[in-house]
Amino acid sequence: MNKKTKWSLIGALLFGLVFSGIAIAQTKLVFPVHWSDFNVDGMYDEEGNLIAKGLSQYVEEYMRLNPDIEIEIQSVSFENYLQKILVAHMSGMSPDIFQIYALWGVSLVDSGVLDVPPADVIRDVRANYTPSAVIGTTIDGQIWGFPTEVDNYCLVYNKELFGEAGFTEPPATWAELVEMAPKLTKYDAEGNITQYGFAFLSGWESAVVHPFLSLLWSNGGEFLSEDYKECLVNSEEGIGALEAELELFRKRGTDASGSVWEFPNGTVAMMIMAPWYESSLKVGLQEKYEDVVGVAPIPILKEKVNAQYTWFACVGSGSKHKEEAWDFLRWFCSDVQPATNTTRQGDLMAGNVGALPPRKIDMENQETLGDLYTQTFIEELEYARGEPNIFQGAEIKRILMNEIVKTWNAQKTAKQALDDAVKQINEILAEFY
Numbered sequence: 001m002n003k004k005t006k007w008s009l010i011g012a013l014l015f016g017l018v019f020s021g022i023a024i025a026q027t028k029l030v031f032p033v034h035w036s037d038f039n040v041d042g043m044y045d046e047e048g049n050l051i052a053k054g055l056s057q058y059v060e061e062y063m064r065l066n067p068d069i070e071i072e073i074q075s076v077s078f079e080n081y082l083q084k085i086l087v088a089h090m091s092g093m094s095p096d097i098f099q100i101y102a103l104w105g106v107s108l109v110d111s112g113v114l115d116v117p118p119a120d121v122i123r124d125v126r127a128n129y130t131p132s133a134v135i136g137t138t139i140d141g142q143i144w145g146f147p148t149e150v151d152n153y154c155l156v157y158n159k160e161l162f163g164e165a166g167f168t169e170p171p172a173t174w175a176e177l178v179e180m181a182p183k184l185t186k187y188d189a190e191g192n193i194t195q196y197g198f199a200f201l202s203g204w205e206s207a208v209v210h211p212f213l214s215l216l217w218s219n220g221g222e223f224l225s226e227d228y229k230e231c232l233v234n235s236e237e238g239i240g241a242l243e244a245e246l247e248l249f250r251k252r253g254t255d256a257s258g259s260v261w262e263f264p265n266g267t268v269a270m271m272i273m274a275p276w277y278e279s280s281l282k283v284g285l286q287e288k289y290e291d292v293v294g295v296a297p298i299p300i301l302k303e304k305v306n307a308q309y310t311w312f313a314c315v316g317s318g319s320k321h322k323e324e325a326w327d328f329l330r331w332f333c334s335d336v337q338p339a340t341n342t343t344r345q346g347d348l349m350a351g352n353v354g355a356l357p358p359r360k361i362d363m364e365n366q367e368t369l370g371d372l373y374t375q376t377f378i379e380e381l382e383y384a385r386g387e388p389n390i391f392q393g394a395e396i397k398r399i400l401m402n403e404i405v406k407t408w409n410a411q412k413t414a415k416q417a418l419d420d421a422v423k424q425i426n427e428i429l430a431e432f433y
Contacts, residue, residue, distance in 0.1 A: 027324050030095040031059070032074040034081045038283065039353050040073060052279075052352040058344050062328060069324060082394065085316075089113045094318030096325040099148060102136040102310040102386075103393040109139050110391065115315040115322055117145060124334050133358030136310025136386055145314030146333035148345055149355035151274040152308040152384040153210055154376050156281075159294045161195070161269040170270075170296035174215065174244050177270065177299045181253025184269035198248055199258035199268040202408060205394075207260055208401040210307040210387070211272040214298050215241035217305040217385055228390055228433045231425040233400065234418035242407060242414040244301060249408055256408040272298055275377040278354035295376040297383075308384035310358070313345070334359070341365045350374075356381070391432035399424045 033040065033055060042054035050057070059071045074095070076084050082104050088094050089111065100108065108114050117125075122143045125134060133147035155177075157170050165184050171177040181197030188194050201207035213223060221237030224230065232238065248254045260271045264284025282289050298306050313333055315325040333345040340347070346362030349355045350369055356377060357366060369378060390396065403421040406412045412420070 026068055026070055027321050028070045028072060029097060029319075029321055029325055029328065030072050030074060031097040032076045032081065032084060032095050033099055034076055034078040035353065036280070037075075038279070039348075040075060043279070043283075043352060053348065054352055055348060058332060058348065061344075062331060069328070071328065085113060086111065089316065089318055092318065094316040096316055096319040096321055097329065098145075098314050098316060100145065100312055100314055102312060102389055103397065105137075105139045105144060105312075106389050106391050106393060109142075109144065112317055114144050115317045115319065117143060117314070118326055121146065121326065121330070121334075128334070128360055130358045130360060130363065130381075132308060132381070132384060132386055133310055133312075136308075136389070137312040139389055145312040146329055146345070147310055147312045147358040148333065149276070149311045149349050149353070150308060150358045150381070150384075151276060151310075151355055152377055152380055153214055153272050153274055153298060153306045154380055155270060155296045155298050156263065156273045156277070156373075157270045157294045157296065158263070158266065158268065158292055160292050161266070162294070165269075170294060171299045172297075174218075174299045174301050178244070178247045178251060178253065181248055181270065182251045185253050193252075193255055193258070194267065196255075196258045196262070196268045196270075197253035198270045199254060199260050199262065200245075200256075200271075200408070201258070201260045202256050202405045205397045205401045206274075206309075208404050209397050210274075210309070211298075212241060212245065212400070212404055213307040213385075213387065214272070214305055215244055215301055217307070218298070218303055219244075219301040220303070224388060224390070224429075228388065229429055231396075231422045231429065234415065234422045238418055239414045241301065242404065242418060245404075246407060246414060249410075256405065266292070274355075275374055276353050276355040278371075278373040279352060280354075281373070290372060293373060295373055297376065297380055304380075304383045306380050306384050308381070308386045310386065311355075336361060390429075392428050396425050396428060399428075 040054045040056055042050050042057055043052035045051050055073060063069055125143050129147050133150050137143050137145060137147045155170055161184055171180055184197035185193060186195035216238050219237040219241045221235050222232045260273055262268050263271060264281055281293055285292050313329050315322050319325055333343060336343060342362050342365050343359055346357035346359055346366055349357040350366040400421050403417040407414055407417045
């Protein structure tokens with residue numbers, strides 16, 4: 001081997017070792033999300049042009065600006081998200097960044113899963129986010145991350161189906177909705193519903209519980225006592241709220257087999273839904289979107305109220321790179337882009353996911369928030385009431401859902417179901433309050 005070849009091999013070996021050292025030294029952040037593919041990958045038109053950035057485009061931008069950082073997005077179903085977080089934490093393999101449904105927050109804090117945010121993040125959240133979002137991100141007086149979305153509920157209706165049935169306006173009261181729904185319902189020869197005047201979704205807790213809470217509060221009732229020691233849904237007002245739902249079933253304006261996911265197929269006339277469903281409606285309806293979709297406040301029983309919930313971004317206590325994780329969240333959630341006067345997180349929520357971004361500057365400057373779908377949700381935030389952050393909140397929600405669905409299937413009366421729900425929920429509350 002001549003000297004030139006020898007030094008070339010040594011140089012190549014040294015370069016390989018240095019390059020390998022850089023790769024090994026690179027900081028990797030793991031970021032699991034529960035979103036749909038187009039929320040992660042972006043939305044494209046028929047020609048393949050990107051029309052709305054997904055999370056991956058923002059992550060790629062950050063990695064270009066910070067070449068020593070690698071961020072791995074992991075897609076996890078909503079149903080498995082909480083379990084994955086808990087299992088990963090207990091196994092010492094905690095992801096670095098989370099998107100947390102606030103209802104899970106109390107249990108995650110109690111389990112030591114979440115990292116306490118730096119002081120500047122806490123100050124930022126208190127100063128720059130809507131009050132309801134700050135409340136949703138607060139557990140035992142402590143803020144745990146950046147609020148990323150607030151979601152309340154409105155009545156979403158099919159304008160074309162309304163027109164075919166002779167209706168020009170959405171219902172303002174629940175009694176009007178119950179009267180209209182059967183006239184918007186169609187059946188096949190066997191008597192099965194083929195077009196729903198109104199649709200719930202019996203297998204999804206939020207689609208069952210949040211509309212019920214809206215009616216409960218509209219009827220003057222309460223979900224829990226102020227000290228969280230007692231569930232109160234079996235009050236006269238609670239039974240009345242559930243009876244109001246059951247009128248839809250008795251008059252055959254719906255049944256327990258309905259699904260809000262069928263709205264884009266033109267087989268659902270009305271549903272109670274959150275703002276983030278807008279993107280799915282646009283994808284499903286395409287050019288028919290503006291002709292079909294209408295949005296109105298939830299029809300009232302006694303007063304105007306709609307349920308609301310919150311999500312927030314946070315860092316895992318088991319992360320080996322907490323500082324880098326918080327740096328990314330600062331850039332993504334609070335760094336204001338000069339060209340738009342908005343945050344990247346706000347752009348993703350408003351332009352792709354369809355949820356309401358809770359940072360005040362995003363509420364003021366996101367152009368898409370004033371469209372035919374989202375505008376009513378923003379107006380109804382004035383009447384929104386957040387579900388409480390409580391221990392075992394997800395389990396309590398499942399119990400209430402299961403009992404409500406039993407009434408839909410005529411297995412129990414409203415009073416029996418809510419009495420049974422209260423008994424089970426109070427047993428859980430007694431363990432923690």
